[in-house]
Amino acid sequence: MTDLSAMGGDTSPEDLANPQPLFRLLREAGPAIDLAGEADDGSVGLDAGSGSGLVVIGGDAEVRHVLASPEIFSSGIDAVAIGQVRPLIPLQIDPPNHKNYRKLLDPIFAPRNVALLEDRTRQLAKDLIGPLVDQGRCHFHEAVAEPFPTTVFLQLLGLPVSRAKEFIALKDGIIRPPVETSAERVAYTREVGTKIYAVLQEAIDERQRERQDDFLSMFLDAEVDGQRLTEEDVLDIGYLFFLAGLDTVTASLDCMVAYLANHPEQRARLVEDPAMIPRAVEELLRWESPVQAVIRVTTEDTEIGGCPIAKGRAVATMLASANTDEAAWEQVDEVDFDREVNRHIAFGAGVHRCLGSHLARMELRVALEEWHAAVPDYRVPDGLQLLYSQGLRSIDNLELEW
Numbered sequence: 001m002t003d004l005s006a007m008g009g010d011t012s013p014e015d016l017a018n019p020q021p022l023f024r025l026l027r028e029a030g031p032a033i034d035l036a037g038e039a040d041d042g043s044v045g046l047d048a049g050s051g052s053g054l055v056v057i058g059g060d061a062e063v064r065h066v067l068a069s070p071e072i073f074s075s076g077i078d079a080v081a082i083g084q085v086r087p088l089i090p091l092q093i094d095p096p097n098h099k100n101y102r103k104l105l106d107p108i109f110a111p112r113n114v115a116l117l118e119d120r121t122r123q124l125a126k127d128l129i130g131p132l133v134d135q136g137r138c139h140f141h142e143a144v145a146e147p148f149p150t151t152v153f154l155q156l157l158g159l160p161v162s163r164a165k166e167f168i169a170l171k172d173g174i175i176r177p178p179v180e181t182s183a184e185r186v187a188y189t190r191e192v193g194t195k196i197y198a199v200l201q202e203a204i205d206e207r208q209r210e211r212q213d214d215f216l217s218m219f220l221d222a223e224v225d226g227q228r229l230t231e232e233d234v235l236d237i238g239y240l241f242f243l244a245g246l247d248t249v250t251a252s253l254d255c256m257v258a259y260l261a262n263h264p265e266q267r268a269r270l271v272e273d274p275a276m277i278p279r280a281v282e283e284l285l286r287w288e289s290p291v292q293a294v295i296r297v298t299t300e301d302t303e304i305g306g307c308p309i310a311k312g313r314a315v316a317t318m319l320a321s322a323n324t325d326e327a328a329w330e331q332v333d334e335v336d337f338d339r340e341v342n343r344h345i346a347f348g349a350g351v352h353r354c355l356g357s358h359l360a361r362m363e364l365r366v367a368l369e370e371w372h373a374a375v376p377d378y379r380v381p382d383g384l385q386l387l388y389s390q391g392l393r394s395i396d397n398l399e400l401e402w
């Protein structure tokens, strides 16, 4: 029998750093792998330690099928426990209601609006990176990957940047809770979640008294087809943004810069020709796929590639595996910055495809441009083993020297 145990809670640091061979094992094992029978309390969620209790889907075609079928594979609140008391908007809202929220939110995150943010985002990158140059080394995760997107996002949302450390700790408490079992996870994240709701409620109360130039104020005023969001809706959007905006770009920057540190020839091409950076961002999103999986719950008995899946099962659709599926990609194991067409699904697929993808791409491009202009030649210090986190791939101990 194929050994997929390395995909569970005991994955070695080497496998976490290079998960692609595990994804191949997963795909070879079948179109849908049932990890049932081992869950400690039956609750769901890929970060629940062992990942047991899930049905895992790794093929590109199968993953795309699941994400294109929200009526069978629901994103409802049961799909993942992250301390929320109501469905997160729009992530945990199924069609048809989902569309109403996206109609309202999409314009705020459209490329034209994101472009307006580029100058100040670049200035922030320069301000963070500039003082590091003469030091000859830095803790990249702490000095750049974490503060850069966090500051961009807190300013946009309308939360005080001076409290960034506190907010990052709250976000980490949800995404990487220090617990062993699923039951502990539910209790822990619920407690942290209460604090996140309180932070957001305080900010919303302030905006109700006086609007500011930020997303929270925009959400309170947004209107589609004569409909306004309720204050509770704004809270539920804010909660999702708090998690999505504070973690994903940090994780992606960690993975991308670690890859480039370890591949000096590819890095040199970007230094020589920064116009290649947007394509490198796409290819590294494909290869690293920082959001490795998204979870769905079946609304009826169904099947994937002839494998039956009962109603009510949690299904982990492995975006990272789909992005390295040899059935869908040419030279899949080659990280190729010249790839002409790159239809990766690192931002998901279907109706829930990432709302923040244009913002994320701009931040990643600007960070890589400014970093390589200032520090063209760098490496991971000898003897430092990079520790990639499970689930959402970040590298908290990423240090660099030059």
Ligand code: HEM
Pocket (backbone or CB within 6 Å): 075, 089, 090, 091, 092, 102, 240, 241, 244, 245, 248, 249, 252, 290, 291, 294, 295, 319, 345, 346, 347, 348, 349, 351, 352, 353, 354, 355, 356, 357, 359, 360, 361
């Ligand atoms: C490189 C960085 C990012 C990656 C890899 C990423 C990835 C994803 C993925 C895979 C999904 C789909 C979830 C699902 O289908 O269940 C998603 C949804 C979402 N993302 Fe991102 N994301 C990133 C950055 C951001 C940022 C910066 C924001 C904030 C503006 C954001 C906001 C959202 C929202 C609101 C959704 C839910 C969309 C919906 O349900 O309709 N993301 N993201």
